[in-house]
Amino acid sequence: MTDDVTYEEFVTTRAHALLRYGYVLTGNADDAADLVQDGLVRLRGSWERVVNKNDPEGYVRTIMARRHISLWRRRKRERLVGSVPEERYDDRGIEQAEHDPRLWEALAELPPRQRAVLVLRYYEDLADEEIAGILGISRGTVRSQAARALGKLRADWRPAAAVAGGGHHDR
Amino acid sequence: MTDDLDRALRGTLTTAARKAPPAEPGLLQRIEAGHRRRRRRRASAAALAAAVVLGGTGAAGGLMRSGEDAPPVAAPGKLKPVSRAALGAPVKVREQWPDAVRSIPGELPNGRELHPVDLLDGGTLVGATWSSLQKPDELWSYDLDTQKAAVITDIVVPRGSKIYASDITVGGGQVVWWLSYRVEGRDTVEIWGAPVAGGAARKVTGMRGDSVSTLLIDGDTVVWGMEDAVYRVPLPGGTPEEIPGTGGFEIVSWPWIGSPAADGDRAGYIRYRSLWNVRTGERRGAHLAPLKGAWSCGVIWCVGATSRVRGATDDRGMVTAVQLRDGRAGKALPFDDPMGPGRQIVYGRFLPYFPKGLRTENHVLYDVETGKLLDTGIRRYNEVMGRARNDRDPHYFVTNKDGTTLIDLSKIR
Numbered sequence: 001m002t003d004d005v006t007y008e009e010f011v012t013t014r015a016h017a018l019l020r021y022g023y024v025l026t027g028n029a030d031d032a033a034d035l036v037q038d039g040l041v042r043l044r045g046s047w048e049r050v051v052n053k054n055d056p057e058g059y060v061r062t063i064m065a066r067r068h069i070s071l072w073r074r075r076k077r078e079r080l081v082g083s084v085p086e087e088r089y090d091d092r093g094i095e096q097a098e099h100d101p102r103l104w105e106a107l108a109e110l111p112p113r114q115r116a117v118l119v120l121r122y123y124e125d126l127a128d129e130e131i132a133g134i135l136g137i138s139r140g141t142v143r144s145q146a147a148r149a150l151g152k153l154r155a156d157w158r159p160a161a162a163v164a165g166g167g168h169h170d171r
Numbered sequence: 172m173t174d175d176l177d178r179a180l181r182g183t184l185t186t187a188a189r190k191a192p193p194a195e196p197g198l199l200q201r202i203e204a205g206h207r208r209r210r211r212r213r214a215s216a217a218a219l220a221a222a223v224v225l226g227g228t229g230a231a232g233g234l235m236r237s238g239e240d241a242p243p244v245a246a247p248g249k250l251k252p253v254s255r256a257a258l259g260a261p262v263k264v265r266e267q268w269p270d271a272v273r274s275i276p277g278e279l280p281n282g283r284e285l286h287p288v289d290l291l292d293g294g295t296l297v298g299a300t301w302s303s304l305q306k307p308d309e310l311w312s313y314d315l316d317t318q319k320a321a322v323i324t325d326i327v328v329p330r331g332s333k334i335y336a337s338d339i340t341v342g343g344g345q346v347v348w349w350l351s352y353r354v355e356g357r358d359t360v361e362i363w364g365a366p367v368a369g370g371a372a373r374k375v376t377g378m379r380g381d382s383v384s385t386l387l388i389d390g391d392t393v394v395w396g397m398e399d400a401v402y403r404v405p406l407p408g409g410t411p412e413e414i415p416g417t418g419g420f421e422i423v424s425w426p427w428i429g430s431p432a433a434d435g436d437r438a439g440y441i442r443y444r445s446l447w448n449v450r451t452g453e454r455r456g457a458h459l460a461p462l463k464g465a466w467s468c469g470v471i472w473c474v475g476a477t478s479r480v481r482g483a484t485d486d487r488g489m490v491t492a493v494q495l496r497d498g499r500a501g502k503a504l505p506f507d508d509p510m511g512p513g514r515q516i517v518y519g520r521f522l523p524y525f526p527k528g529l530r531t532e533n534h535v536l537y538d539v540e541t542g543k544l545l546d547t548g549i550r551r552y553n554e555v556m557g558r559a560r561n562d563r564d565p566h567y568f569v570t571n572k573d574g575t576t577l578i579d580l581s582k583i584r
Contacts (some may be wrong), residue, residue: 006563008199008448008451011198011199011202011451012199012450012451013192016191016193016194018192019191019193019194020188020189020190021188022183022191023187023188023190023192024187024188024191029192031189032191032192033192033195036194037198037201037202037205038205040198040202041202041205041206042209043388044202044203044205045206045209045210048584098185099182099183099186099187100179100182101183101476103180103183104183104187105177107183118184120181122177122180122181123181123184123185123188123288124185149474150176153176153180154176157176157179163308
């Protein structure tokens, strides 16, 4: 008997969570699937080593963040803004109330590194020091990238409350 | 304002994440294909300085997307002969991986013989005592550090018993086993369970049939294989449910099941040729080198042996073969097998091997991944190591005249 997770179990149980992460990093489903697959291929090659350190998920998420930045650079593909879920939100949880489709669109305009910094800070809830470690950049760079990104977003952004009263958009 | 933006970002990202696509079927297969390509690319990069040019075709895009990602197997590779000299002297497991082999007491403190079931994390040995041959009457937990033992439960023996408590398995804080009996000409299989912490045994479920091939606990579900299919029931109990599509399959290494399940010795026969992952839906075939004998596959590796020609008086021309399911890395080892067909690879990686045939003194394993022989240091009498019913369990108990020894195969790195 052992509680050691196998590679296949890891993929099976964590694939969807990784896709969610890939989706907010890249902004679209196809790139998210590619990024996850790429990260898992690399994890597959290092599984024995990584699983012994008990953090395969951290490993693959780090790879995904870094690959997102470098792949984007290499592909230089032009791409339309990822579409935003537009259905009516019935769930009135706090995140739903705070959801802002225009902000999601604005995120797509950011360079990948800036976007990655915001995703790690606001989606993964990581401290700047951890973000620096994951992206392999200095803490100062994390801060400057975040400040630049927030500055761009803020330029066009108005709090949803000012637009749609209650904060979520019933159509 | 920044606070509002912070909050809006959190909310927007969290909500958007929920719209992420689900994992597509075949993901594991595509990863394997990508992994193999990547490994090949690395290998060629190491060999050729010019490999950088080749890499340009696919470093980023090549890994992606499905479609062309089916394993690129044309024909299975040939079996590469390995000489006795090339096998080399066995590596001593006890010296190389001291944690991998451990002596286990064969008796409880009260002197009763204990038949081991599992060694749990924290050093608690779970085992059964027998009232007579192969007839377990009590389950025990035995803390090897404090030397204290306690009864887990009494095993109920129904009227008309045919097969006594078998395949005792621990998981999720429970211990389960199966038994069968015949009453008024009708065979019934029952699965029973009890908390490992101790308590009364309870019937989990029952169905028609006379034996179970494999029994295991998967989270909060009990899964077992019967002659016809694979079944499941919630651990707390309930009505058995046949897992759809598992007809003709047997559990190989859960959640992998394989077909055909029967052991055969016809040339070219492949036991578990078709493999199916019940959880992910992934399927794998087997494409193996021609062999004048039968193969038996696990999830990744297969083992085969040439059948003895009738009237033959020696082993000339006979081999023990190992090969990856996809037809790569095939090797023909010196024939070693005094036991006939039905060999299997244990824990997905180790083939019980007899470098000196019947005169082999210790339990020796051939590591299919490294190509090395491993000497467990455990004296062999006439017992042979075989594959566990569910090949996921790394713990292997050898009980013989010298006592009980546990091999933890996961400790062999």
